[in-house]
Amino acid sequence: MKPDRGHVSPLREYVESIACLLRVEPEASWCEEGRPSTAYIALAEQVPCHPGRLLMAQWSSDSGWSLALEPECGEAPVVLSAWPHPARPAPTVVARRFRAALNDLAHRRRPPRSAPRVSQRSLSTSVSNTSEPPSSSRWSHGRSGGAL
Template identity: 30%
Template sequence: MIPLLTGIDRDHGLRSGLTGYLAAVSAAVGVGEESCTVDLDAPASAYIALDVRLSRHPGRDMALLWDERHGWAFAMETHSGEDLLVLAYLGGDLVPGPSRVRGFVSAIRSAGGASAPPVPPDLRGDRGELLDRLRRHRRIFPYSFRMG
C-alpha cells in the first residue's frame, strides 16, 4: 500500500500555497516577486525585501518576515549581515489578507518606525490548518517525471 498523501505532496502543497500568498502580499506592498524568498523547512518562513525607508533608520533596508510561529514581522537589515532586527509584529492572524499586511507596513512607515518593543505572538497551529489557509493562494507547479 502507498498512502495517497505523502510528504512530497504536503511539501508541494506548502510550496504552492506559500509562494502564491507571498506573490499576493508582495504585490500589495508594492514590490515584485523577485523580492521574495521562501524556506519550507520547519518552521516554514518567508522574506520580502521592501522599498521602504524609515525616518528613524534612514540608512537601513527594511523587510517583511513571515514564519508559521509568529506570522508577519517588520524588520530592519543590519550592516553586519547578521539576523534582521524585528521592529514590530502584526499579530492576530497567521495568514492575514494582503491588504492587512499592506496596512501594517503603511502604519509603521507613517510612524517612522515602531513605538514599542516587539513581542512575538504565538500563532502556531497545526500544519494541516496552515495548508488549508494557504490553499486559496496556491499556484500550480507541474510535477516533472519521466515515463519508461
C-alpha cells in the same frame, strides 16, 4: 535560473500577492515551506529614524509577520513592528499593517528607546559564535519596487 512557474505553491502565491500589494516585484521575495515555514520580502523603503537602513518584511508560520531592519554584517534583523496573530492573515490585512507601520516610522526622527543597539564588541562576538551564514541564493533578492 528562474523558478518553474507551472507549479506555484500556495505559500508562494500568498507571499507574492503581499509583495504586489506592497508594490514590490515578486523576485524581491522568498519563501520556504517547512517547520516552520518562512518568508521574506525586500522593501526599498528607508525611514528617517533609521537613516541608511533598508527594511524587510519577514514571516514565520510560528511567529507571524514583522517589519524589520535589514541585517548588517552578522546582526540579527531588528524588529520594528510585529503582528504574531493571526499567523497568516489575508494579504490585504498584511499590506495595510505594513503601510500603517511605515507611516508611523516616517514621523519618527530617531530610533525608539526599545530598539536594541548592537555594539561593535557584541557584534564581533555574535559573528564568531554563529554557524555558516545562509547561502547567497537563499537570501539574494533584488532591490526593486516602489514606495508604499
